[in-house]
Amino acid sequence: MTADSVTLLGLVRPLAVRITAGRALRVGARTAKAALGALLAVEVGNLVLPLATVPVSTALTLAAAAGAILTVIAAFLQRVDVLTASRLLDVQMGLEERTSTGVEIALGRSPVTAMGRRVIADASARVAAVRGKDAFPLRLPRDAVFAVGLAVVLAVWTAWLHGLTVPGTPARRTTEVIRQEGRRLEQFAQALQSRARTNRAVQTRRFAGQMRELGVGLQDRRLDRASALGRVNELGRQAEAIRREIDERVRASRPAGPQNAGLPENLFRRDTVQRQIRQLRELASRLDDASSSRQDLLNRLGQIAQEGGGSQPADVQRQLQQARERLERGDVPGAGQSLTQALRELEGLEGLLADEEGLRNAQQQLDQSRTRIAGGTPSDQVSPETPPAGEASRPAPGPTRAQGEGTSPDSTPTPQGPNEGVTPGTGQGTEKLGAPTPRLEVQRTPERVKGAQGEGDVSASDVVGAGRPGTPRVGSSGSEPGLLRQVETYMERARIPARYRALIRAYFQRLAQLR
Amino acid sequence: MTPETFAGVYDRIRREVSTVIVGHDALIEHVIIALLADGHVLLEGVPGLGKTLLVKTLAQSLDLQYARIQFTPDLMPADIIGTNMVMQDASGRRFFEFQRGPVFTQVLLADEINRATPKTQSALLEAMQEHMVTAAGVSYTLVEPFFVLATQNPIEMEGTYPLPEAQLDRFLFKLTVDVPDLMQLVEIIDRTTAADLPRVSVVASQQDVADMRRLAREVEVASHVKAYAARLVRSTHPDADGAPPLVRRVVRYGSSPRGAQGLILGAKVRALVAGRANVSFGDIKSLALPVLRHRLILNFEGEAEGIQPDAIVGAVLEETPELEAARTT
Numbered sequence: 001m002t003a004d005s006v007t008l009l010g011l012v013r014p015l016a017v018r019i020t021a022g023r024a025l026r027v028g029a030r031t032a033k034a035a036l037g038a039l040l041a042v043e044v045g046n047l048v049l050p051l052a053t054v055p056v057s058t059a060l061t062l063a064a065a066a067g068a069i070l071t072v073i074a075a076f077l078q079r080v081d082v083l084t085a086s087r088l089l090d091v092q093m094g095l096e097e098r099t100s101t102g103v104e105i106a107l108g109r110s111p112v113t114a115m116g117r118r119v120i121a122d123a124s125a126r127v128a129a130v131r132g133k134d135a136f137p138l139r140l141p142r143d144a145v146f147a148v149g150l151a152v153v154l155a156v157w158t159a160w161l162h163g164l165t166v167p168g169t170p171a172r173r174t175t176e177v178i179r180q181e182g183r184r185l186e187q188f189a190q191a192l193q194s195r196a197r198t199n200r201a202v203q204t205r206r207f208a209g210q211m212r213e214l215g216v217g218l219q220d221r222r223l224d225r226a227s228a229l230g231r232v233n234e235l236g237r238q239a240e241a242i243r244r245e246i247d248e249r250v251r252a253s254r255p256a257g258p259q260n261a262g263l264p265e266n267l268f269r270r271d272t273v274q275r276q277i278r279q280l281r282e283l284a285s286r287l288d289d290a291s292s293s294r295q296d297l298l299n300r301l302g303q304i305a306q307e308g309g310g311s312q313p314a315d316v317q318r319q320l321q322q323a324r325e326r327l328e329r330g331d332v333p334g335a336g337q338s339l340t341q342a343l344r345e346l347e348g349l350e351g352l353l354a355d356e357e358g359l360r361n362a363q364q365q366l367d368q369s370r371t372r373i374a375g376g377t378p379s380d381q382v383s384p385e386t387p388p389a390g391e392a393s394r395p396a397p398g399p400t401r402a403q404g405e406g407t408s409p410d411s412t413p414t415p416q417g418p419n420e421g422v423t424p425g426t427g428q429g430t431e432k433l434g435a436p437t438p439r440l441e442v443q444r445t446p447e448r449v450k451g452a453q454g455e456g457d458v459s460a461s462d463v464v465g466a467g468r469p470g471t472p473r474v475g476s477s478g479s480e481p482g483l484l485r486q487v488e489t490y491m492e493r494a495r496i497p498a499r500y501r502a503l504i505r506a507y508f509q510r511l512a513q514l515r
Numbered sequence: 516m517t518p519e520t521f522a523g524v525y526d527r528i529r530r531e532v533s534t535v536i537v538g539h540d541a542l543i544e545h546v547i548i549a550l551l552a553d554g555h556v557l558l559e560g561v562p563g564l565g566k567t568l569l570v571k572t573l574a575q576s577l578d579l580q581y582a583r584i585q586f587t588p589d590l591m592p593a594d595i596i597g598t599n600m601v602m603q604d605a606s607g608r609r610f611f612e613f614q615r616g617p618v619f620t621q622v623l624l625a626d627e628i629n630r631a632t633p634k635t636q637s638a639l640l641e642a643m644q645e646h647m648v649t650a651a652g653v654s655y656t657l658v659e660p661f662f663v664l665a666t667q668n669p670i671e672m673e674g675t676y677p678l679p680e681a682q683l684d685r686f687l688f689k690l691t692v693d694v695p696d697l698m699q700l701v702e703i704i705d706r707t708t709a710a711d712l713p714r715v716s717v718v719a720s721q722q723d724v725a726d727m728r729r730l731a732r733e734v735e736v737a738s739h740v741k742a743y744a745a746r747l748v749r750s751t752h753p754d755a756d757g758a759p760p761l762v763r764r765v766v767r768y769g770s771s772p773r774g775a776q777g778l779i780l781g782a783k784v785r786a787l788v789a790g791r792a793n794v795s796f797g798d799i800k801s802l803a804l805p806v807l808r809h810r811l812i813l814n815f816e817g818e819a820e821g822i823q824p825d826a827i828v829g830a831v832l833e834e835t836p837e838l839e840a841a842r843t844t
């Protein structure tokens with residue numbers, strides 16, 4: 001390779017790098033523009049369809065990352081070689097193919113003749129006079145400007161118009177479902193909070209507050225489905241974590257030892273624990289009562305311990321045993337102290353069980369909301385495959401008719417809608433008006449109130465029997481003439497105001513008497 | 516000879532011819548390029564535009580032999596290439612001797628070539644392609660440089676025999692001679708009606724012409740420039756991939772490979788004329804019309820619509836990219 005050839009190739013090589021960089025930048029900018037365009041299209045599409053969106057910060061980061069990655073990839077994969085660069089330089093700077101011909105000869109693709117050497121020298125002189133930034137300026141690609149514009153539009157749209165929906169579209173329906181679920185969760189959380197306060201379920205009460213905030217948040221009109229589902233899922237995960245922690249604590253209070261290895265998983269039932277609490281309280285009050293004999297107390301204590309069997313926490317069993325021993329020794333205050341300790345243990349366990357129950361209910365509600373929001377199904381149009389707990393057997397609000405009532409031969413045709421017909425209560429509607437009544441999705445636990453059965457006050461009344469034929473039971477009075485009935489009919493038809501009706505009625509009554 | 520010498524000689528020839536021929540700069544340039552590219556030229560134009568004078572002046576300026584044949588319907592091949600005649604020596608012995616025809620020259624003007632019969636026209640084929648003629652089984656080499664410049668009248672088509680495609684293909688360029696504008700016409704009047712007519716002097720020797728032809732073939736052509744010329748020629752074929760819609764519609768058959776050869780040869784000369792040692796896209800483009808216009812055979816639709824070959828070549832130039840793979844940034 002001649003010195004001129006080396007010189008020429010050395011002059012063209014930096015230009016090749018410059019062209020590669022420019023192309024890579026354009027590829028990156030084009031990628032970023034495409035990504036932002038797609039994200040903006042999704043945002044705009046959310047006006048009518050509930051599409052999944054990403055936060056604007058994430059969108060911008062994604063677009064920038066995609067552009068940067070494609071820039072690097074393009075720089076490596078679409079590297080411009082010296083020959084291509086020389087051809088582009090010829091076209092760009094009007095060098096009449098001097099450079100490309102010279103580079104071809106310099107690269108040895110054709111034998112170097114005297115004319116070839118002239119071409120190389122000529123090309124070197126021409127290329128040396130060319131400034132790289134003039135031939136291939138590394139300016140900001142037009143696509144990059146577009147991408148910035150799209151990013152601004154995306155940011156403005158997200159800040160100002162995100163969540164807007166067109167009425168009557170699936171997006172609007174999804175928004176309504178989210179709001180409806182928000183209201184439902186808020187109401188449920190209120191009820192849960194008050195019940196948790198009653199049951200001293202600390203964790204549940206705290207969680208109900210978060211659930212209420214979620215419900216309020218879901219009622220935001222600008223909230224899209226993805227965000228709503230994200231919030232619901234996040235709270236569901238929190239509920240699951242708290243519940244597991246409670247489960248661990250409940251499991252830790254199980255009686256240990258090989259003899260208790262076969263105990264069921266759900267050993268502690270809340271109603272059992274409540275009954276034991278009541279029994280221990282009653283026993284503790286009898287301890288304070290001096291009239292109670294020690295033997296009775298011992299018997300009662302033994303009965304309580306026997307009833308509890310293996311379903312008592314280990315600490316409670318130990319405390320009850322300790323109370324029994326102290327009572328046998330005549331240490332009544334010590335026995336009372338042990339009973340109080342056992343009571344505290346049981347009350348703590350009862351609180352944990354209440355927490356577990358409340359959180360399980362809250363999780364069920366969150367699951368229902370998640371399903372409805374994901375499917376865009378409003379709560380009053382739940383599909384029969386997924387009925388909410390407790391709603392399947394619930395009677396529909398409003399008047400109901402017995403099966404086959406309208407099919408009797410002498411009955412009038414059944415009105416078709418809730419606002420049809422003339423007799424109140426006979427309308428039959430399939431749609432529910434207004435928001436559904438919030439209901440707690442909990443298991444019904446019937447509690448029987450125990451007490452002494454006694455006799456109440458006895459009262460008696462005269463029963464009037466059927467009259468005999470021919471003996472009237474009501475005194476005779478003059479019947480209204482047909483004229484007055486007609487007057488009533490006409491007044492009703494003519495819509496006579498009520499304040500004039502008495503006057504008109506009196507007039508015609510007097511007229512009838514005159515006849 | 517160096518490229519600089521080449522450009523200098525070319526410039527002298529062009530200026531010398533221009534002292535006689537008024538205007539027609541492009542025509543003069545293309546005729547000289549064809550001469551230096553070892554090609555032949557078909558001139559098309561109405562009578563009286565200076566075609567004969569151009570050829571005569573060119574021959575005089577280069578000190579070349581010049582002959583003119585007026586083609587007529589009764590012209591025979593022997594009238595062009597010559598014939599064997601019975602001769603008698605001093606002893607009374609008779610023998611045949613080949614009497615050379617007018618083709619044995621260096622610059623041949625075949626005036627109104629389309630008036631002769633195809634048989635007579637084809638008599639020029641061997642001379643144009645092989646630079647030799649054969650009579651009675653004996654071949655005679657023509658003196659170099661051998662340059663044919665044929666003319667045809669595009670108006671009077673009555674009683675003419677259009678040149679067959681095979682013969683048209685042997686012309687490197689087909690040039691059209693335009694009517695001079697007002698200023699040029701005045702200049703023509705001044706030059707031709709004065710007492711002293713312009714005299715042509717010899718500005719280059721036959722050796723110069725031979726050297727210039729040799730140097731022209733040494734000009735470098737980059738591979739993508741050759742590819743561009745090839746794509747141009749391919750695009751004149753209706754079944755080619757890059758053929759423009761107009762070509763697909765009105766062309767029956769496109770240019771032969773001689774078209775590509777002619778493009779490159781002519782471009783090489785033009786590059787030297789421009790002071791370059793390499794061929795550019797511009798050289799190819801500027802010669803596309805004269806090289807390709809007579810190599811296109813139109814179909815019935817094209818003939819019926821009166822489509823001009825120049826329009827087709829223009830479409831090909833417009834729709835064929837210079838760089839196939841990578842455009843400019």
